[in-house]
Amino acid sequence: MKVYTTDKIRNVVLLGHGGSGKTSLAEAFAYLSGITSRMGKVPxxxxxxxxxxxxxxxxxxxxxxxxxIEWEGYKINLIDTPGYFDFVGEAEEAVSAAGAAIIVVNGKSGIEVGTQKAWELCEKYKLPRFIYVSNMDVDNASFRQVVEDMTNLYGKRMAPFNLPIREDEKFVGYVNVVSETGHRWQGKEVVDAEIPEYNKANLEMCRDTLMEAVAETSEEMMERYFGGETFSDAEIRAALRTNICDCSIVPMTMGSNVLCQGVYTLLDDIVKYMPSPENRKLAGINTKTNEIYNADYDFSKAKSAVIWKTIVDPFIGKYSLIKVNSGVLKTDDLLYNVDTEVEEKIGKLYVLQANKPMEVPELHAGDIGALAKLSDAKTGNSLATKAAPIKYGKVEVSTPYTCMRYKPKNKGDVDKISQALQKMTNEDLTLKVVNDSENRQTLLYGMGDQHLDIVVSRLLNEYKVDVELDKPKVAYKETIRKQSDVEYKYRKQSGGHGQYGHVKMRFSPSENLEEAYEFSQEVVGGTVPKNYYPAVDKGLQESVLKGPMAAYPVVGVKAVLYDGSYHPVDSSEQAFKMATIQAFKKGFMEAHPVLLEPIASLKVTVPDAYTGDVMGDLNKRRGRVLGMNPMAGGKQVIEAEIPQSSLHGYCTDLRSMTGGRGEYCYEFIHYEQAPSDVQEKEIAARAAKVAENSSED
Structure with a gap:
């Protein structure tokens, strides 16, 4: 592939709802630009x-x-993204590397949740965008309806650049609003055609909207517009490019991916109207001087780049996908990783065509390429020179909240699984592995059930290790609510030295749930010698790891040793430790033991229409709704406190309740006493499990 300068580059991300036609549009682009000789199909x-x-x-x-894609002397770096919400992290990474977006809308299905989420992403990153309506060859696809719906949602920014020509219910051509010309498809050729009568009124409306937008770009244009002057095609296109780049206009166009209709025009429009990287601003921090560094994709400045995605494939190896933020990267350059403080020779430079690496001699500012086998490099790392170490902001990705416990089916695979998951978490920032040592479980966090299901499938197929997912254990704790006063005498005689330890202890709530226990002694007259106090403390240490009620960790207990006795020959540290363990069991069970459950602070963001359903569901899950805060865009944030045990499966339920429009986040806040029915059920389940397999915990 040729080397392209910054002004000849366009970085375009394809966004939209799952199944709207992003991948088939990418396929049509590849076919038209000559990368492939025939179009592939998703099925x-x-x-x-x-x-x-x-x-x-x-x-x-x-x-x-x-x-x-190489098109008319330009390079278009097309980034195809998943539309399903479980893989939103991939779309967020891609948007951070792009300079413009095409939001694909299925002409048959119209606007879907994914369309709105794509729009929100573009707003967040201030990305210029096109709306492309696909499937226009399908009978009941309606471009007009999509235009109407988008205008209702996002106002008068919507500007149709082309209007469909239909004959006998078939999509046969289009009217170009800018040039006011009609075009038809004849086989693979596009020929000029008459503008049908039914299109003329609509064309005039769309044309007026465009001319108003053009006039608003400058006072001179405004005067000419009101003076009744007409603008030349070149003036119109230059003004429209300005409007599109500052997001004040969002062009709408349409086509059929499978028939490759409307795609040629879209490629031309990308080159004509979408910004090159030199039109976009970007700043980092020089870590040596602590000054702001305006990179602005300037090829004449010091080299710097950012890793926006990592690919770790067992078959093709590890590639760091980079975007050059300033300067020109060349083969065998020395690059300094500002995050890990490692300098290394980068070797060869590549551009990846999906998973096919192609060598290039250099990459100019604004271009997207790939580096192979960088040591310890992760997504979000900044690469620069040691003389000018520039650090850029990290890619913002969604936090995963769907959690499952995983176990290897074959115990010998533990290390292999750990290594495989480490590679996968480097590649996918929305996948997290958490070792919950307190509950002896390893947890896998993802964006949804389907996400985790695919992780398990990939582990089996790519890394040849089998894991099973299970409901995570809830981190319950045990404590006491009343006081108790107990004594225990530990005595063993087996010939020779015996064992003797005798303690009298009081147990009460300490009111400090952050600590497992507080130990003090009030022994008078040396009935228990001082050298046995550490043994009593050790006995308590062991006891609180697994409580006597349901083998959960103990918190908030105050233990006081106030009396006891010893034997000058038979007493030992071990004997006092054992006496304490038994005294603790007895004292704990006599002091009104209770189970504490973890409570999370939950925030659910939903459109107004779904608040009733969501609040009703939270009540069923023993949630306490604390209030609602209105948000822009007709949404509400419902704030609630909810037991963590009730959050299992919440992601799927919320999506089905809100048609995928609901989002949530939570964090642990404190422990609360569990209701008696939950306590009884948990104690019974735990006892059965401990009896069945004491090694489980």
Missing amino acids: DGNTLSDYGKEEQKRKFSISASVIP
């Missing part, structure tokens, strides 16, 4: 961007992939 599993085994098996995109 056949032979598309360029869905190269992963899981993607081919499941027939949808799971990870973002780059397809660089």
Whole structure:
């Protein structure tokens, strides 16, 4: 592939609802630009961007992939992203690397949740965008309806650039609003055609909207517009580019991916109207001088880049996908990782065509490429020179809240699983592995059940290790509510030295749930010698690890040793430790023991229409709704406190309740006494499990 300068580069991300036609549009782009000789199809599993085994098996995109396209002397770095919400992290990474977006809307289904989420992402990153309506060859696809719905949602920014021509219910051509010309498809050719009568009124309306936008770009244009002057095509296009780049206009166009209709025009429009990296601003921090460094994709400045995605594939190896933020990167350059403080020679430079690496001699500012086998490099790391170490902001990705416990089916695979998951978490920032040592479980956090299901499937197919997912154990704790006063005498005689330890102890609530126990002694007259106090403390230490009620950790207990006795020959540290353990069991059970459950602070963001359903569901889950705060865009944030045990499966339930529009986040806040029915059920379940397999915990 040729080397392209900054002004000849366009970085475009494809966004939209799952199944709207992003991958088939990428396929049409690749075919038209000559990368492929025939178009692949998602159902056949032979598309360029869905190269992963899981993607081919499941027939949808799971990870973002780059397809660089050469078009009319320009390079378009096309990033195809997944539309399903479980893989939102991939879309967020891709958006951070892009300079513009195409939001794909299925002409048959119209606006879906994914369309709105894509729009919100573009707003967050201030990305110029096109709306492309796909499936126009389908009978009941309606471009007009999509335009109407988008205008109702997002106002008068919507500007149709093309209008469909239909004959006998078939999509046969389009009217170009800018040039006011009609075009038809004849086989693979596009020929000029008359503008149908039914299009003329609509064309005039759309044209007026565009001319108003053009006039608003400057006072001179405004005067000419009101003076009745007409603008030239070149003036219109230059003004529209300004409007599109500052997001005051969002062009709408349409086509058929499978028939490659409307795609040629879209490629031309990307080159004409979308910004090159030199039109976008970007700043980092020089860590040596602590000054702001305005990179602004300037090729004449010091080299710097950021890793926006990592690919770790057992078959093709590890690639760090980079975006060059300033300067020109060349083969064998020395690059300094500002985050890990490691300098290394980068070797060869690549551009990845989905999973196919192609060598290039250099990458200019604004271009997207890949580096192979960088040591310890992770997504979000900044690369620069040691002389000018520039650090850039990290990619912001969603936090995973769906959690499952995982166990290896074969105990000998523990290390292999750990290594495989480490590679996968480097690649996927929305996947987290948490070792919950207190409850002796390892937890896998993801964006949803499907996300975790695919992780398990990939572990089996790519890394040849089998794991099973299970409901996570809830981190219950045990404590006491009243006081008790007990004594225990530990005595063993077996010939020779015996064992003797005798303690009298009081147990009461300490009111400090942060600490397991507080130990003090009030022994008078040396009835228990001082050298046995540490043994009593050790006995308490062991006892609180697994409480006498349901073998959960103990918190908030105050233990006072106030009396006892000893034997000058038979007493030992071990004997006093054993006496304390037994005294603790007895004293704990006599002091009104209770089970504490972890409570989370939950925030659920939903459109107004769903608040009643969501609040009703939270009540069923023993949640306490604390209040609601209105948000922009007709949404509410419901704040509640809820037991963590009730959050299992909440992601799926919330999505089905709100049609995928609801989002939530939570964090642990404190422990509370569990209701008696929950306590009884948990104690019974725990006792049965301990009896069945004491090694489980």
